[in-house]
Amino acid sequence: MILLNALFPVLALIAFGAAVKQWRITDEVFLRTSDRLVYYVFFPLMLFWKIGSAPLYIDDGWRFLVASALAVLTVCGLSLLYIRMRPVAAYQAGSFNQGCYRFNTYIGMAVLINAFGEAGVQLYGILIGLVIPMINILCVSVLIWYDTGDSGANGGRLATTARSLLANPLILACVAGIVYSRLVGTFPTPVDNTLKLMSQVTLPLALFSVGGSLTFANLRANMGLALASAVFKLAVLPLVGLGFLWLFGVGGLAWKVSMLFFALPTSTAIYILSSQLHSDTELASAVIVMSTLLSFGSMALVLLAAA
Numbered sequence: 001m002i003l004l005n006a007l008f009p010v011l012a013l014i015a016f017g018a019a020v021k022q023w024r025i026t027d028e029v030f031l032r033t034s035d036r037l038v039y040y041v042f043f044p045l046m047l048f049w050k051i052g053s054a055p056l057y058i059d060d061g062w063r064f065l066v067a068s069a070l071a072v073l074t075v076c077g078l079s080l081l082y083i084r085m086r087p088v089a090a091y092q093a094g095s096f097n098q099g100c101y102r103f104n105t106y107i108g109m110a111v112l113i114n115a116f117g118e119a120g121v122q123l124y125g126i127l128i129g130l131v132i133p134m135i136n137i138l139c140v141s142v143l144i145w146y147d148t149g150d151s152g153a154n155g156g157r158l159a160t161t162a163r164s165l166l167a168n169p170l171i172l173a174c175v176a177g178i179v180y181s182r183l184v185g186t187f188p189t190p191v192d193n194t195l196k197l198m199s200q201v202t203l204p205l206a207l208f209s210v211g212g213s214l215t216f217a218n219l220r221a222n223m224g225l226a227l228a229s230a231v232f233k234l235a236v237l238p239l240v241g242l243g244f245l246w247l248f249g250v251g252g253l254a255w256k257v258s259m260l261f262f263a264l265p266t267s268t269a270i271y272i273l274s275s276q277l278h279s280d281t282e283l284a285s286a287v288i289v290m291s292t293l294l295s296f297g298s299m300a301l302v303l304l305a306a307a
Helices: 002-022 028-054 063-085 089-098 105-145 151-166 169-183 189-213 220-247 252-262 267-277 281-306
Strands: none
Touching: 002 189, 002 220, 002 252, 028 105, 028 189, 028 252, 063 089, 063 267, 089 105, 089 220, 089 267, 089 281, 105 189, 105 220, 105 252, 105 267, 105 281, 151 220, 151 252, 151 267, 220 252, 252 267, 252 281
């Protein structure tokens, strides 16, 4: 029953977003606008509200953060080894690497709310506040290393990336939520009700956009590498993560949240970054589709193990 309750609503909204795009009720302009609204307004407000609305209680002493970060770093290294040994073409390497460990924040939040409730959402918010900067640095570093475009512009890109990390609305929202939780811990009822209403818009709109952004046009031509990247993301990362969680003695809710984080599909943002840094956007698109489709199996296994 937990699989039906946690995963079916997410799958249904993604499928609905894809169908509406196919019927041409929505278009690229609408999807870009909704993405910006979710990323810059609704999702940061939701994170701030969820994290800041109650005191934080973490039963494993924050060890799950270290274990999760080490798992991501390890899989990044393994993917680079695969790129070297395969070998993967230089213009494909950045897209492939991103797909191996970058995660879809919105799908994670939607499943977590359904499966683990408010306490799980708090831990997830803290976790993504840590790993988002690290993952962005890893992705951009690999993309620039394999960049087949104008290498002279790499210094400017690094500076732009640093500025974007410092101003990342999700990171700022997580930090603000933690500070507010420590100092205050509750919201006045009118403010709480307002943030609750605004937060209710977030996940349906985000999942709707995820579905609308999926395209199968490039999947067949990139099937092999897309499948390999998805295996890294949905099988290797959870197994490596499981080992680190065991090594650091992580259990309870933190274990469940971390394992679900490992099992998430790759982020649709890998397409944008691949485009900006001259990597293979067709491969990025194929990786997104492959990972999203297969992730419902990996997330189902984690939910069964956590039940």
